Amino acid sequence: MEISSFRLNWISKNLFLLLSVALLGLPLWAFSGLNKKSDLADFNNVISLREKTYLHIDKTTYNAGEDLWFKAYLVDASTLRPDASSKIVYVDLIDPDNKIIASRIIKLNEGCGDGDFKLPADLINGEYIVRAYTRFMQNFDKAWFFRKKIFVLSSRSNRIANQDSTQNSVANGISDHAMTIPKPDVQFFPEGGYLVDDLLNQVGIKAVGADGKGVDISGIIADNTGELVKDFKTSKFGLGMFTFVPRNNIKYKAFITVNGVEYPYDLPVSLPNGAVMQVIAQNDFYTFIIRSSLPNGVNNFKFIGRQRNRIIGSSEILSGIDGVKIKIPKNLLEQGIAQFTLFDNNDAPLCERLVFVEKKDFVPVMNISASKKEYGKRELVELEISPDQRAIPSTTNSNMSVAVTDLLVAGRDRYGLDIKSYLLLNSDLRGEIEQPGYYFNSDDPQRKSVLDLLMMTQGWRQYILNDTLNLNSIKFPRETGIRFGGSVKRFNDQGKPAKAGVSLIYDNKEEMVYYETETDELGHFMFEDFNFTNSTSVIVQAKKLKKGGKEDISMPNPNFYIVMDSLAAPNPAINKTPANQSSNSIANTRSEADPSPKGEPDDRFQVQKGDILIDEVIVSAKRIDRIREKRSLSYYLEPSNHLDFEEIKGIGGYRNAFEA
Numbered sequence: 001m002e003i004s005s006f007r008l009n010w011i012s013k014n015l016f017l018l019l020s021v022a023l024l025g026l027p028l029w030a031f032s033g034l035n036k037k038s039d040l041a042d043f044n045n046v047i048s049l050r051e052k053t054y055l056h057i058d059k060t061t062y063n064a065g066e067d068l069w070f071k072a073y074l075v076d077a078s079t080l081r082p083d084a085s086s087k088i089v090y091v092d093l094i095d096p097d098n099k100i101i102a103s104r105i106i107k108l109n110e111g112c113g114d115g116d117f118k119l120p121a122d123l124i125n126g127e128y129i130v131r132a133y134t135r136f137m138q139n140f141d142k143a144w145f146f147r148k149k150i151f152v153l154s155s156r157s158n159r160i161a162n163q164d165s166t167q168n169s170v171a172n173g174i175s176d177h178a179m180t181i182p183k184p185d186v187q188f189f190p191e192g193g194y195l196v197d198d199l200l201n202q203v204g205i206k207a208v209g210a211d212g213k214g215v216d217i218s219g220i221i222a223d224n225t226g227e228l229v230k231d232f233k234t235s236k237f238g239l240g241m242f243t244f245v246p247r248n249n250i251k252y253k254a255f256i257t258v259n260g261v262e263y264p265y266d267l268p269v270s271l272p273n274g275a276v277m278q279v280i281a282q283n284d285f286y287t288f289i290i291r292s293s294l295p296n297g298v299n300n301f302k303f304i305g306r307q308r309n310r311i312i313g314s315s316e317i318l319s320g321i322d323g324v325k326i327k328i329p330k331n332l333l334e335q336g337i338a339q340f341t342l343f344d345n346n347d348a349p350l351c352e353r354l355v356f357v358e359k360k361d362f363v364p365v366m367n368i369s370a371s372k373k374e375y376g377k378r379e380l381v382e383l384e385i386s387p388d389q390r391a392i393p394s395t396t397n398s399n400m401s402v403a404v405t406d407l408l409v410a411g412r413d414r415y416g417l418d419i420k421s422y423l424l425l426n427s428d429l430r431g432e433i434e435q436p437g438y439y440f441n442s443d444d445p446q447r448k449s450v451l452d453l454l455m456m457t458q459g460w461r462q463y464i465l466n467d468t469l470n471l472n473s474i475k476f477p478r479e480t481g482i483r484f485g486g487s488v489k490r491f492n493d494q495g496k497p498a499k500a501g502v503s504l505i506y507d508n509k510e511e512m513v514y515y516e517t518e519t520d521e522l523g524h525f526m527f528e529d530f531n532f533t534n535s536t537s538v539i540v541q542a543k544k545l546k547k548g549g550k551e552d553i554s555m556p557n558p559n560f561y562i563v564m565d566s567l568a569a570p571n572p573a574i575n576k577t578p579a580n581q582s583s584n585s586i587a588n589t590r591s592e593a594d595p596s597p598k599g600e601p602d603d604r605f606q607v608q609k610g611d612i613l614i615d616e617v618i619v620s621a622k623r624i625d626r627i628r629e630k631r632s633l634s635y636y637l638e639p640s641n642h643l644d645f646e647e648i649k650g651i652g653g654y655r656n657a658f659e660a
Helices: 165-171 419-424 447-457 583-588 630-637 645-652
Strands: 006-010 013-017 051-057 061-063 067-076 088-094 100-107 112-118 126-133 146-153 185-190 201-208 218-223 228-233 239-244 252-258 261-266 275-281 285-292 301-307 310-317 323-329 336-343 349-357 366-370 383-387 482-490 500-507 512-518 524-530 537-544 560-564
Touching: 051 126, 051 146, 051 419, 067 088, 067 126, 088 112, 100 112, 185 252, 185 261, 185 447, 201 447, 228 239, 239 447, 275 336, 275 349, 285 301, 285 349, 336 419, 349 447, 482 500, 482 537, 500 524, 512 524, 537 560
Parallel strands: 061 146
Antiparallel strands: 006 013, 006 310, 051 067, 067 112, 088 100, 088 126, 126 146, 185 201, 201 239, 218 228, 218 252, 252 261, 275 285, 285 323, 301 310, 301 336, 336 349, 366 383, 482 524, 482 560, 500 512, 500 537
8 A cells, every 4th residue: 555654743844754564464653743733632732741759869878866858859841941930949857657757848949959858866767758849739649759768777677577587487496398489479460451362372481589670480371271371481570571462251370379379360361353553672673563453454444653752743543454563753742651542533532552762862961070089088079060962052050959979878779760760661561660770771682671661561552642731720830939828717707718818927137028818708818939048936916998999007906817728748658559460450550639448458557667566465455544543634735836926026016815
């Protein structure tokens, strides 16, 4: 058949390439620029405005009582440049019990800001999380918040008993054979979305142990008659892949053996009719092979490519044939993850696949060189840090951060999270990625194949178009400064909203400033865009309005009280796919707003790794006679905070402490 031109729109570029090659007997189809009016209803009236924030933390292992220093970087998700509109980043320190123990509000200047946490000396040993986000990022799933693990060493032990369970078991007469390794979590991910009968399907595998790390496994695939269909094994990080052709009304299971124990796993149920998508990565191209067993084949189907939250091109297939092949040059894509989706003639998504684009001409932004190879103890170290002019012109200013740590204490984390692996990989995939630096810094010859397996498994979405935001659903606007908002209520009228004047005074070492505004009909007010640079005192007062809207500034109205808007941080917990959840239900994972079904066990009360199970214990208690125990309650007599009325009564004309 006649081959039409290939075109891809990237920002303002129009690139054309004539293709004249066909493989595997399938016709090669055009991939063209997206129609400016509308190609898909799913993309109408939506906008991708995601921001990404990254924290450069000085090290990953701390002693309790030390300072944790960080620098925050905020970029636009589409360009990866520090031109995001938000000017405020929130940083939380989360303890092993998933509770926020400290928070910071960081002011950004040209997309950068810095701060620190003074780690309390009484912290327990354990794994902590440093989390960063903007208010605007709260409009999206909080799985996209920046999160990085740190380890705190302390003289205080944590709640997990520090004993050798193996020795305990032997002492109690339990043999090593009885202590079986826990069943691994093994999930299967059909490439593109679903298994389809009588078509060649590629299936990704991800096997995870009880510690959340990938485990190497091997096994077989058998049908419900017991006939062997395929054998398989994983490679690095518990990732693997196999191909097979499922048959109608046949169910399949995988069987693996761990420590002499065989475990069965159900494969996803195959569809009698559907479409499958496979991708072949070549030196300079990605070839997408699409096959269909639907009645009309792929007639009137659409193939959409997206990268960095933008639609980069599309192909409309106008043929009734059973399959097509679409070839996309790599040099037309940016470095990072690209998403390709096949839609049917009703604009319903059928198949989806992520690929990771690596650029041969990618150059480092900065070059760092030392004045000598080795330095003596306490000798001055001189480093020359300069931008690579191929990446950044010499006339462009750069904003950087450098951390100097003791390798004997902190260790070298070659494959840990850094700004490159986070912005290009972690920030676009759900869940934790084991050793993300491996995919960028390793010389392992199988690195590229393992990276593609990561796209097949952890990038498996089962036809979910996400990362888009309807303009009418924005709950958290971008912050260009600190905000003070709240509502004025009436004391003597059951807390009903009050129409009032509101004043704000702030005072710091640099200035004292006065602002005023009026509440709306619901009693709400807002002061925005404050950029404090030092410790600042803020006073907010509500005053009565005279008839005609003029404010009575003689004194605050004692019949009003103010309820400030909460600045509470989002819940630290993030959505995770339970270890025992089958792969074909991953797309239906509940959102955080959706409560757990009644009767579902609370994860906090499940047996965790390291927990020691004991026999049943009956705890009895005697009721305390509160009258006799009054003297023992002396710890209630020391307040956590206090306010001296004599210090503030002259500020607003308050007559007593109750008015204040």
